Amino acid sequence: MDIFVQILLNSLETGGIYALAALGIILIFRTSVTTNFAQGSISMFSAFLATIVLIRTGISPILAALVGMVFALVLGVLVDFFVISRAQKVNPVSKQIITLGLIMIFLGLAPMLFGTDPLQFPRFVYGSYSFFGATISYNAIFNIVVGLVLMGILFFALQKTKWGLSVRATASNDIVARMMGIPTASVTRASWAIAAALGTLSALMLAPTNSVNLSMMDTVQVTALLACILGGFTSFYGAVIAAYLIGFASNLISFYVSSIWSDSILYLLILITILFKPTGLFGKKVIKKV
Amino acid sequence: MDNMTNKLLKVENLSIAFGGLKAVDNLSFDINDGEIFGLIGPNGAGKTTVFNCITQFYKPDEGNIFFKTNTGEVENLVGKKTHELIGKGLVRTFQNIELIRELTVVENVMVGAHIEFKASLFNQFFRLKKTREEENRIRKRAEEILDHFGLSSIKDMLVAGQPYGVLKKIELARALMLDPKLIILDEPAAGLNDSETMSLVNIIKEIKNERNCSILLIEHDMKFVNGLCDRICAINFGKLLAIGTPKEIQENEQVQIAYLGKEDD
Amino acid sequence: MNNKLTDLYKTHKPYSQYALFGIILSLLPLLVSLGLVKYSLLTTVASILIYSIVALGLNLLLGYSGLISLGTAGFMGMGTYLTAFITADLGLPFELALIISVAVPMLIGVLTGLVSLRIEGYYLAIATLAISEILRKVFVEFDFVTNGFSGKQAQYPKLLGFLQLDRNGTYILIVFFLVLVMVMMHNLVNSHTGRALSTMRGSEAAASAMGINIYRHRLLSFAIAVAFSALGGVLYMHFVKYTYPNAWILMLSLNILAVIVIGGVRSISGTILGAFIVFGVPDLILKRLPIIGSIDGAAYIFNGLLIILVILFYPNGLINMRYDIQRNFNKQFKRGENING
The missing domain is CATH 3.40.50.300 (P-loop containing nucleotide triphosphate hydrolases)
Structure with a gap:
């Protein structure tokens, strides 16, 4: 029982990290029709910046995270302004390759600007709390709550605000949306900015346990993409629920089977799942027009 | 039934x-x-x-x-x-x-007989006898149909850039291959x-x-x-x-x- | 001539050009032994040629099926470990190692494809990304075969059980395989499978109406791409004689994609040009420049920027420059003629 509670608590934290990253990928997929492979690299890059700022100025980790997220917002806007917005007529495959090119640029720039050594980013809050024989750090609680609140705000915004309506309209048909007077270009730009900020937050939540390094987001990136597949690229909620499910499964496998192979086993399980459920757990089948 | x-x-x-x-x-x-x-x-x-x-x-x-x-x-x-x-x-x-823009007219028509090709991948990689024999036989048939439609003069040109009426005929020719x-x-x-x-x-x-x-x-x-x-x-x-x-x-x-x-x- | 004829579609057979290319490349060891070029250049060129083989396979997948694989490095790495294990640990012949080391990755590739190719094209990229992460884990953790992070060694190949190659001989073997792969790709693209792939790319509706099984052809092109990746891995292992897990990271897969995009999608000579740019320029030029040369990551930035610039402004790849230059030249020439006349 106590072990199970512990696993559940851990899963809420890891699931939240995956969910933030996955949400960013879906947001971009729905507005730019591309799977953004560079989500993790942009997040890693911004996390490095936040850490450098923290080290140089000695501000609190929370403030540093905010600086990192604001930087990520700007970075997202720049990426869209200089690259993505100019690639509207490019076919979807080449667009994917563009995001792969972005990985190369950020992975090349990072060691140039921030050095090659891994950096330490502290926890947001210290201390821990025990109940039912399980222990949870205040930092984990902070991460879980911040993650949930942010996602709650985002879902509320998607459903209830004019911006959300514009995103959903752009997602369902950008040409019609443009004809209806929706500024699809700025909707897309905002999506890139928000996605980058969400990813950066997930990177900084991960940082205390993994250190800030060039490959820190590799696993998160793969897992978030798989969460999108598992949840179905057609649904915002699907990816988030899938991310939490994956977080849970990952902790279960690490504890009961093997911690070394947990990611590999998980990836295989997800691939096998889509063999039987090709549109994902929550995806809808789309009929293509001939 | x-x-x-x-x-x-x-x-x-x-x-x-x-x-x-x-x-x-x-x-x-x-x-x-x-x-x-x-x-x-x-x-x-x-x-x-x-x-x-x-x-x-x-x-x-x-x-x-x-x-x-x-x-x-x-x-x-x-x-x-x-x-x-x-x-x-x-x-x-x-x-x-x-039609496929990057293929020539006759190649487009040959696609209509795709299922008739039996040469293995290996055979195609090295363009062995069976591949050559099939290619020649089916190319000849495609050329005959094109000839029938009065299109033999453009058979080796790319499809891209041909007039609309001609494209319709090429598509019809492709449909007749089998x-x-x-x-x-x-x-x-x-x-x-x-x-x-x-x-x-x-x-x-x-x-x-x-x-x-x-x-x-x-x-x-x-x-x-x-x-x-x-x-x-x-x-x-x-x-x-x-x-x-x-x-x-x-x-x-x-x-x-x-x-x-x-x-x- | 408005029609851009990529060189895969020339009606005449370019075999003699390929052979000539091979012969010119084979002269390099001679130049090295005459002291005209540096010893290290042979290594650089050999690796460019190996990556060309890998990229030619991937070009079929990307160019004709419109699919991206991010598992290239993983499958290449698998080829290196398998052939090292079979020749060095088991002491079996090079030829057998070559066959097994290509077949096993291909099988894994087909399984990956079976799962991911049924739905949307972009699923393959994600699935192969996951598979290559798993493979890297295997390279590290199966240390009783792979030696973990310390890496694994193998020797120059011994052909037919008695012909022991040296460094130059292995280089010639690589050239031979490259020319062979170029010929094979040219033949395939100009046979019914190639036309089927082109049709699929141009119009999936027309392809299925003409009896082309899209799923099977996607799988086929992916299997070929994986096979050539593994072949590249085998050749790499027996030339470099050393493999380790961090050689087979995502960055290499991205570089191979860069080769195709920068050089020219669906073009054999474009792929070779791309390989020289992506793997040659950083090694031969960037590293020699003052300041930039000493910076880590300059090559990544160079290739990443080039990918984006080419896609945005020159989508057919740099190989098409020769047509554009030719056209401009002709224009200039004709204008000159007119003035004279």
Whole structure:
């Protein structure tokens, strides 16, 4: 029982990290029709910046995270302004390759600007709390709550605000949306900015346990993409629920089977799942027009 | 399954809905051997949807599509894979010409005989005897068809940049490569001028007579259909209005209403 | 001539050009032994040629099926470990190792493809990304075969059981395989499978109406891409004689994609040009420049920027420059003629 509670608590934290990253990928997929492979690299890059700022100025980790997220917002806007917005007529495959090119640029720039050594980013809050024989750090609680609140705000915004309506309209048909007077270009730009900020937050939540390094987001990136597949690229909620499910499964496998192979086993399980459920757990089948 | 002597295709109670909207509603008709059959209806009547159901691009919700295949057996096409149909003797063309720009004219036509190629991957990698023999045989057949259409002078040119009327002919040539029993033409006259349309009518008649096959075509140009088809099926809102000879259809009141609207409106 | 004829579609057979290319490349060891070029250049060129082989396979996948694989490095790495294990640990012949080391990755590739190719094209990229992460884990953790992070060694190949190659001999073997792969790709693209792939790319609707099984052809092109990746891995292992897990990271897969995009999608000579740019320029030029040369990551930035610039402004790849230059030259020439006349 106590072990199970512990696993559940851990899963809420890891699931939240995956969910933030996955949400960013879906947001971009729905507005730019591309799977953004560079989500993790942009997040890693911004996390490095936040850490450098923290080290140089000695501000609190929370403030540093905010600086990192604001930087990520700007970075997202720049990426869209200089690259993505100019690639509207490019076919979807080449667009994917563009995001792969972005990985190369950020992975090349990072060691140039921030050095090659891994950096330490502290926890947001210290201390821990025990109940039912399980222990949870205040930092984990902070991460879980911040993650949930942010996602709650985002879902509320998607459903209830004019911006959300514009995103959903752009997602369902950008040409019609443009004809209806929706500024699809700025909707897309905002999506890139928000996605980058969400990813950066997930990177900084991960940082205390993994250190800030060039490959820190590799696993998160793969897992978030798989969460999108598992949840179905057609649904915002699907990816988030899938991310939490994956977080849970990952902790279960690490504890009961093997911690070394947990990611590999998980990836295989997800691939096998889509063999039987090709549109994902929550995806809808789309009929293509001939 | 009922009697299919003299019949090539039998569409039975076909229905398909997209999100609650019935695009085709309980439609039945059949096509005889060696017949040119027209499917007409105003825009949005569901003609192309019927085509896509027959060719299994869409999976119908209800109904059967019986087809007498190359081997003379009658099969229900519903549930078959799209790419299996050409081997049974059913081939189609497209409303917005679907040719490959980067391939030459003759290569595009050769694609029509794709399923006849049997050379293995290894054989193709090293261009061994079987590959060369197949390539030559099928290229020759493609050239003959192109010659028949008066296109031999452009056979080695790329498809990109050819005029529209020529593209229509190339697509038709591609459809003929395997001697199909049924050719389905999706708006063959769309975008053609009068003289091109006339030449197309002749070609279609010639194909039917020389190749002993049936032709199913969609069109909303009534003049074109009347001059060409043996029988016509008129539909509107996915439902059958009437089946009959061109004359019968022209005189049918419901068809007139669907096309022209009610007079007392 | 408005039609851009990529060189895969030339009606005449370019075998003699390929052979000539091979012969010129084979002269390099001679130049090295004459002291005309540096010893290290042979290594650089050999690796460029190996990556060309890998990229040619991937070009079929990307160019004709419109699919991206991010598992290239993983499958290449698998080829290196398998051949090292079979020749060095088991002491079996090079030829057998070559066959097994290509077949096993291909099988894994086909399984990956079976799962991911049924739905949307972009699923393959994600699935192969996951598979390559798993493979890297295997390279590290199966240390009883792979030696973990310390890496694994193998020797120059011994052909037919008695012909022991040296460094130059192995280089010639690589050239031979490259020319062979170029010929094979040219033949395939100009046979019915190639036309089927082109048709699929141009119009999936037309392809299925003409009896082309899209799923099977996607799988086929992916299997070929994986096989050539593994072949590249085998050749790499027996030339470099050393493999370790961090050689087979995502960055290499991205570089191979860069080769195709920068050089020219669906072009054999474009792929070779791309390989020289992506793997040659950083090694031969960037590293020698003052300041930039000493910076880590300059090559990544160079290739990443080039990918984006080419896609945005020169989507047919740099190989098409020769047509554009030719056209401009002709224009200039004709204008000159007119003035004179």
